[in-house]
Amino acid sequence: MDYKRGRYSSLMKPLFGFIDLTIVIASTFLFALNVSNIYLFAGYLSVFWVIICFKNHFYEVERHAKITHIIPLLVRQMFFFAIVLYTYIGVFKQPNISRLGLANYLGTVFVLISVVKIFTFLLLRRYRAVFKGNIRNVIVIGQNERTRQLIKIFKTRLDFGYSFMKVFNVRKSDFCLESCFTYIIDNEVDEIYFSVAELSNHQINELISFADNNLRELKFIPDNKDIFSKKLKYEYYDYIPILSLRSIPLQESLNKYVKRLFDIVFSSFVIVFVLSWLTPIIAILIKLESKGPVFFKQSRNGFNYIEFDCYKFRSMMVNKDANLHQATKQDLRVTKVGKFIRKTSIDELPQFFNVLFGSMSVVGPRPHMVVHTNLYAIKVDKFMVRHFVKPGITGLAQISGYRGEVETDKDIIGRVKYDIFYIENWSLLLDLKIIFKTFSNAVEGEEKAY
Template identity: 60%
Template sequence: MTAFKQGRYSGYLRHISYFIDLSIINGLALLYFFKMVNALEFTIIISTSWIVLSIYSKFYEVYRYSREITIASLILKQWFLFTLLMFAFSGFNFELNIEPRTIFNYSLSVFLLIGLFKFTLYYLLQKYRTVFGGNYRITAIIGKNKQTIALENFFNKNPEYGYMHKRTFNIKDKEVFNLDACFRFMINESIDEIYCSISELSNTQMHKIIDFADNNLKTLKFLPDNKDIYSKKLKYEYYDYIPILSLRDIPLEDSVNQFVKRSFDIIFSSLVIIFVLSWLTPLIAILIKLESKGSVFFKQSRNGFNYKEFDCYKFRSMMPNKDAHLYQATRGDQRVTKVGKFIRKTSIDELPQFFNVLFGDMSVVGPRPHMVSHTNMYAKKIDKFMVRHFVKPGITGLAQISGFRGEVETDKDIIGRVKYDIFYIESWSLLLDLKIILKTFIDTLKGDDKAY
């Protein structure tokens, strides 16, 4: 099996930035400027408003290739919006008699400190990449022309941006260039990001590169020209003055969305564990033990986020057997116990996976994880199957509520599942998660023909 990429972007830096910025905002206000305000009320209102403003202004969307002028413009834009916010707060709380001069001095102090921190972090990361060679991405370019040479020079002459360029492939050199050899090189050299010149690629070559990137968890980006590049959700970025297109924009790669989804997962799973599993687990355990010997819980290895294996938990619904890790349950499966039929039909057997959600291996909503043996098989034969591992697997998912639940009887079933999973990954929103959860609950009450 191919060794899939495990390194990811340092998205956690945004979480640190949020924490430090909010500490500066609330600390200066409560310690020096607005001592008479209600501390809890101010903290909740201003912190929430700051996060909303930041999402709107894209204040934390600073990448390794961002320039100082971009950061400065973000700071000025955020300062202006935040100052207006503080005047609005003062207007709604006129009884505090906050003077305009105090608000201006406060917002200016806040942004001097935040700006100092933001630029300090920016330059420290650049120094870290240049001196220690850390926090870098390994790149390869397919196609050789003026634009790709400019991009190669950008990578090589700007080590502070954290790119380690390995090779530029010349497509025009027909005697040397071979796409399969190119793919082998990228796997052997653990390439993280692939950059392609669209103008030099045929449609067939482009399809092969897209499939390779999807199936091997490589980030694929294009240098644009006038050639049509399918009906994909493309994202523009600029490296210095060089325009770059990203093929797949995944909402859950954004740290704010990660925080929102993870917070929802923790709250939702905690509520289920406290109010449902706390009393249901002993009852199910007694029923399972009365019918058959063996453990109450069934543990099975599954592939999760970025192809990492984890132990997935269920209530045991079968007689203990050596084939449990190799074969899915089928209709009329003799291994399933009487209690097992009931808990599988009602999806109660899946409830222990809320512990997986709480531990961070799974999410409430996401692509359903498969047995390791099945994942290895599908990764080889089903196109784009590996795209599912760009996000955490879920207890339920869009594919499950769209008729692709349970046993995979034909390749058509898994192909349909992958199609819906990719749509979910590219279109994620908290509202979509809530819709899937509600539909799952309704389907459970109605009964699903594929729940066996």
């Protein structure tokens, strides 16, 4: 469980996006466009450029993509950008704007961004091949014609950035999945490729559970792509079809940035208009009743299993078991003020600072104490899937009857089930529904809010 799955090249896409946006803005000052407000014009183009990029998945270019994939991306991007560009004339009533100037501007932007796009694509490939950067460690389970072709691609196409570690022969008498799992953990393997035709359903289920619980990416090598659900994502490494198992909406750039923007706006609103005046009142009440800090800090596991400090208003007497045992009904550690703020969920409000600083989200799977996370990771199947997204102050499991103390295995299994459903079916509308229901439950009171 010490493995932290790398978020490869997390700065590359924002960097490439910044370069392109700079070209879009800077080019507006190169031509006599005769617009009434050049800064409004530049701002208008910038906003729509970003929107088109997200909708067009302009920066979602996989490492195994071909140069022929870049050309359609550029054409679509510039086609919609051209529409937005000339729409400015009517929207802002600019009859005197130079059409020739707009054409020159559009042509310049197209050429510059095309050069940058293709150059960075080739440069990144060169970087992987020569300097061995941006590498993913991979293994293959199964030996047949398809797997041999795939391994050849891994070894020869160094520009793809895959480091082939080992192939496991399923047909050998000493083959067992446990040895694969040990090797994967010991060698920090990032991606697992396996031949569907060579494993039994039971073995496939074991492999899926292992990948889910250990944050590894699992990819299928099919024997016949027609037998699989169309919901599975198909990718091609040269001519070898690869299937990805789980689709997570929040791994898409647009969804990720929409959720982050919502988190920043919502948490800022709560901090400015609620915590600014509520915190002094709660602090005085806590201090009057018991000695100790106003805020309680506890390490919890978040996105990619990385630990972070989660903040709450202190609701218990200072005790050495705070990081080991959950609050139970009639818990003697809970103060009188603590009972009230726990019942109304006020004790959770400082976590909006966690949201603002990026370690949490307003809505997501609730984070557990580290000691409990380590226990559930071993005990509960697919528990680790919860760490594919940021933890939340509230979540679908919490509004569905699975908040508070975990009394039985049924509680944590139900929580995991709802959390995985949320991860695979996220939408902003679902977040808003969960927030509304959380507020409603806090007002009405909940049985397990103790």
